[in-house]
Amino acid sequence: xxxxxxxxxxxxxxxxxxxxxxxxxxxxxxxxxxxxxxxxxxxxxxxxxxxxxxxxxxxxxxxxxxxxxxxxxxxxxxxxxxxxxxxxxxxxxxxxxxxxxxxxxxxxxxxxxxxxxxxxxxxxxxxxxxxxxxxxxxxxxxxxxxxxxxxxxxxxxxxxxxxxxxxxxxxxxxxxxxxxxxxxxxxxxxxxxxxxxxxxxxxxxxxxxxxxxxxxxxxxxxxxxxxxxxxxxxxxxxxxxxxxxxxxxxxxxxxxxxxxxxxxxxxxxxxxxxxxxxxxxxxxxxxxxxxxxxxxxxxxxxxxxxxxxxxxxxxxxxxxxxxxxxxxxxxxx
Numbered sequence: 001x002x003x004x005x006x007x008x009x010x011x012x013x014x015x016x017x018x019x020x021x022x023x024x025x026x027x028x029x030x031x032x033x034x035x036x037x038x039x040x041x042x043x044x045x046x047x048x049x050x051x052x053x054x055x056x057x058x059x060x061x062x063x064x065x066x067x068x069x070x071x072x073x074x075x076x077x078x079x080x081x082x083x084x085x086x087x088x089x090x091x092x093x094x095x096x097x098x099x100x101x102x103x104x105x106x107x108x109x110x111x112x113x114x115x116x117x118x119x120x121x122x123x124x125x126x127x128x129x130x131x132x133x134x135x136x137x138x139x140x141x142x143x144x145x146x147x148x149x150x151x152x153x154x155x156x157x158x159x160x161x162x163x164x165x166x167x168x169x170x171x172x173x174x175x176x177x178x179x180x181x182x183x184x185x186x187x188x189x190x191x192x193x194x195x196x197x198x199x200x201x202x203x204x205x206x207x208x209x210x211x212x213x214x215x216x217x218x219x220x221x222x223x224x225x226x227x228x229x230x231x232x233x234x235x236x237x238x239x240x241x242x243x244x245x246x247x248x249x250x251x252x253x254x255x256x257x258x259x260x261x262x263x264x265x266x267x268x269x270x271x272x273x274x275x276x277x278x279x280x281x282x283x284x285x286x287x288x289x290x291x292x293x294x295x296x297x298x299x300x301x302x303x304x305x306x307x308x309x310x311x312x313x314x315x316x317x318x319x320x321x322x323x324x325x326x327x328x329x330x331x332x333x
Contacts, residue, residue, distance in 0.1 A: 003137045011040040017135040018105035020112040024139030028179030051078040061097040068111045077109040084115035102127045162198045175210040215249045222331045223293040243320035251306045260291035
């Protein structure tokens with residue numbers, strides 16, 4: 001998020017680095033950053049002829065450097081190198097042309113490398129890091145506690161708003177992935193039309209519930225000691241996700257419930273749960289109240305059953321769906 005703001009500042013000042021290295025797991029944020037960077041080149045050439053996107057898997061370093069050194073009819077040129085493999089073990093490309101280019105880059109070109117991961121000990125990385133006209137940026141997914149601020153910023157850019165509690169509900173229902181959050185925001189904005197404020201009712205109508213939300217409902221049924229309702233929720237989740245992932249989410253939820261239980265036994269309250277457990281206030285409030293309804297002994301037993309089921313799944317101890325159903329029935333006792 002901060003990286004995109006830095007790129008916006010560079011574009012506004014007209015001071016684009018000669019070489020960029022962007023890396024990280026959040027592909028959506030990288031693509032958003034690329035849109036911002038491209039806007040600088042569209043200002044001088046609306047056709048985009050001064051921009052070129054290539055892949056490191058198909059072009060050699062020599063060919064990429066040749067493109068970076070190519071002069072454009074327009075003042076500035078952007079060469080984007082995707083699928084960078086130069087940090088992988090066993091890569092065989094001769095990177096010397098890049099090292100020479102980094103020492104004397106074409107000032108009229110921005111050469112942008114995009115990689116999912118990097119190795120800071122490699123010569124390629126070290127040479128780029130030493131450049132006075134080079135910049136390295138990491139695009140990591142926002143932390144859970146940063147997501148409300150990210151959503152609010154996206155809403156402001158779209159000239160819409162949500163109350164704080166509604167933002168928390170939206171994140172909880174949609175999940176933590178920026179690309180999915182952005183897509184669901186776009187749907188909501190189309191739905192509300194000219195109305196400025198997005199409400200909880202809008203989310204209830206338009207936004208699909210994430211798997212995490214369904215898992216919460218499953219444990220709510222467990223708290224009510226309702227096996228039929230809990231099994232329906234489990235089967236709904238299993239239609240969308242593999243058994244091991246569902247089990248991992250159940251383990252996370254049970255541990256959060258035990259965390260709330262322990263915090264309460266130490267005299268803590270719901271307002272402390274979010275920071276203590278590293279979750280959003282909306283999720284903390286839901287889990288805190290759910291933990292009140294499930295006795296500590298039942299939660300401890302549930303965690304033990306999760307671990308037993310995990311072992312059975314990983315050692316081929318039976319049908320995955322059946323094992324999870326048996327586990328849920330035991331939860332409800």
